[in-house]
Amino acid sequence: MRGFQLMKPAYAEAVERGIAYSMLPAEYGGGGLSNVDFLIAAEEIQAVDPGFGTTVLVNGLGLMPVWYYGTEEQKQRFISRATADTSGEFIVGYAASEPPGSPGGTANFDAPAAGGAGMAVAAVRDGDDYVINGRKYWPCNVAGWDGQGADLNLVVVRTDSEADGTSGLSAIIVERGTPGVTYNLISTVGQRSAQNSEIIFDNARVPAANLIEGTAGNGxxxxxxxxxxxxxxxxxxxxxxxxxxxxxxxxxxxxxxxxxxxxxxxxxxxxxxxxxxxxxxxxxxxxxxxxxxxxxxxxxxxxxxxxxxxxxxxxxxxxxxxxxxxxxxxxxxxxxxxxxxxxxxxxxxxxxxxxxxxxxxxxxxxxxxxxxxxxxxxxDHKFQPFTKEMEGIGTVQGR
Incomplete structure (x- = not known):
């Protein structure tokens, strides 16, 4: 965590220079860089410190799905909010990986098996909210600069407990300060200037409007x-x-x-x-x-x-x-x-x-x-669709 916090001045400069959100579309305040342009910048950053490069990258992992799958209102509420911030501290996390155990999940999130195979962090609809329970392990940026949470975290959750991993997952934005969410920092052997953390959800209530619309069943x-x-x-x-x-x-x-x-x-x-x-x-x-x-x-x-x-x-x-x-x-x-x-x-x-x-x-x-x-x-540079039928291969014995 100390190494991550030491990068805060560099991150503030990255925000000021437009690097921190350079991968996002210009219409929502991002840099509008092509992926090729982004790679040119990313090599120079990561040749010096790949951990810092990871911090910037995860801003994209957290917000680009909002661009891909969100409503116009969600794009304005989350992407434009991040890119318009002037503090130089606004940061976004992305949470997918889970630990084994109880509660816990598996890395084979797309396993075509019922009964909770794959991701197990559950989001249950309750009126105008989703109630989230479970654990994530290894996600980057999610604890924020002070260990109390990033400004926005995109979290992949199981919204259908009866469905398998290819149809029961969705993504929801969990905002900083949400009650029932705590973080445990992980000490790593490499990229120590990045931040990895465990997240524990204990009846955390998140507005249903934060579920990224196009991800419902498509997490x-x-x-x-x-x-x-x-x-x-x-x-x-x-x-x-x-x-x-x-x-x-x-x-x-x-x-x-x-x-x-x-x-x-x-x-x-x-x-x-x-x-x-x-x-x-x-x-x-x-x-x-x-x-x-x-x-x-x-x-x-x-x-x-x-x-x-x-x-x-x-x-x-x-x-x-x-x-x-x-x-x-x-x-x-x-x-x-x-x-x-x-x-x-x-x-x-x-x-x-x-x-x-x-x-x-x-x-x-x-x-x-x-x-x-x-x-x-x-x-031949042809488009290769990726479908649910291509998922889960080798994750279930006998398939």
């Missing part, structure tokens, strides 16, 4: 669309960290002689490894740009390619950071260099943002297994 599609958008952003963050490691290792290799007659860059191993790393960075960056352009030109859909680019880039870049450490050798373990931090940051990317060995690969699998799938879709 599953919202989650897949959200993480498709964030996939290349995570990917470009990994590119930024690998770039930082590559430039540091190259500088080391050009100045360090290991007691020999010339710097180690003049030997084949450092030269070949760093050449490979440089090529992989360019490949991953190009894939992220392609993905962002695809999303820009397909109505902010890219469920398959978004997952592909995230998996490919984050795993490849983790390997690149470690290869750079091998070039530097045992000196990379010396804290006077930055490789230890870069390795920790790199390790986060394949694990967060829907997890590569979780939702990301499952989404690709579900699209590929569908009878309608054309294997040349991405190559």
């Amino acid at each position: 599953d599609l919202l989650i897949n669309r959200n993480f498709a958008w964030s996939g290349p952003v995570a990917g470009i963050g990994a590119v930024g960290i690998a770039r930082a490691a590559y430039e540091a290792a190259l500088d080391f290799a050009k100045t360090y002689t290991a007691g020999g007659a010339s710097p180690i860059i003049n030997f084949q191993y450092p030269g070949y490894v760093l050449g490979d790393v440089a090529a992989k960075i360019e490949a991953a960056r190009a894939f992220c740009y392609k993905t962002a352009h695809y999303i820009d030109t397909h109505d902010y859909h890219g469920e398959m390619i978004g997952a592909m680019s995230k998996v490919f880039s984050t795993e490849l870049m983790f390997d690149c950071v470690y290869k750079c450490m091998q070039v530097v050798g045992v000196n990379s373990l010396d804290r006077k260099h930055d490789f230890g931090r870069l390795l920790r940051e790199a390790a986060v990317f394949p694990l967060y943002d829907a997890g590569n060995f979780g939702m990301q690969r499952r989404r690709v699998h579900g699209v590929m297994a569908d009878p309608s799938f054309d294997p040349r879709t991405v190559m």
